[in-house]
Amino acid sequence: MTQPRRRGRRPAGEDTRTALLAAARQVFTEQGFDGATVRGIASRAEVDPAMVNHWFGGKRGLFAAAVELPADPEAVRAHVFGGDREHIAERAVRAFVTVWDSTAGGGFAALIRSAATQEAAATMMREFITAIFGEAIRDLGVDRPELRLSLFGSQLSGLGLARYVVKLEPLASADVDTLVATVGRTLQHYLTGELELP
């Protein structure tokens, strides 16, 4: 890898990556996910904005790394929403469990802890979920996409809470097929089923 030209800034490399992560945590906390800009974070880190794309592929990837998400959210979205419409929820449950089981539950608990501790972290999470999945759900052409997204989020995050934080059995150690047949059924209804609103 060639080094970018120096302009009184840090060199490209692990130092740059570390500086960007530290700056991102500050700026996302201060300004939220929507408010933060790549330029602003790079400026805080005293590195060239191009380094954000180089190391993280963009603002979403930087956010995911800053909050230590154990998977690339764009890749997860492409996989979950890219296949046939009838199995979106099944793919979502399988991806969710695969990703978070890999951190032995500690990763999900850390995410929940920061959301429940800092208003700013909760705001970031909300904006990030909307940025990642809002468009994919609108693209389904369903009614009430925002309500569907928040219902979907409530059941999927509740699965994480029950499985990884409160560890309610038998859900905490249920195999993924059981989760697909139960929670997945609910999630699919929230995405594409008929909502019977009052």
Added chain:
Amino acid sequence: MTQPRRRGRRPAGEDTRTALLAAARQVFTEQGFDGATVRGIASRAEVDPAMVNHWFGGKRGLFAAAVELPADPEAVRAHVFGGDREHIAERAVRAFVTVWDSTAGGGFAALIRSAATQEAAATMMREFITAIFGEAIRDLGVDRPELRLSLFGSQLSGLGLARYVVKLEPLASADVDTLVATVGRTLQHYLTGELELP
């Protein structure tokens, strides 16, 4: 109210109540909800065990007060599971939202924060949920009552997470009838619907 006889212990009164709450937080944390005994907590607080019934109606009430639950869980259970079988979930959603809306979301976030921060708090919560709702669900005479309880817990706690912590709109400010028609429908299925397991 007459004072109990003194036996080198604290007098009955607000001091007793405060001492019991402090001792309960210690003992529940050390021994979990199931492991803690009224006698052990009273001994730690240096008060007569009868004071637990006097002030809190028993171990569950003491636990609820120690973690600052904004409602009496026994009363909530009696209300939710005491009426007709077809509307258990509706009553559960209405009670959940009434209770936690009353704390402006701060109460639910505090509960989640402690569960996600301390393993002991998560264990207590798990044992408490099981103690309070496990029997009521078994009494419905349904198959897989433990799985149903954990699914029920996942969706109801996920509602709390989305509404009070992450504040995903429109769920965060949805009226209770909308929640009954969406989340309530799911909860009723988890309780009394046919689970199609793999």
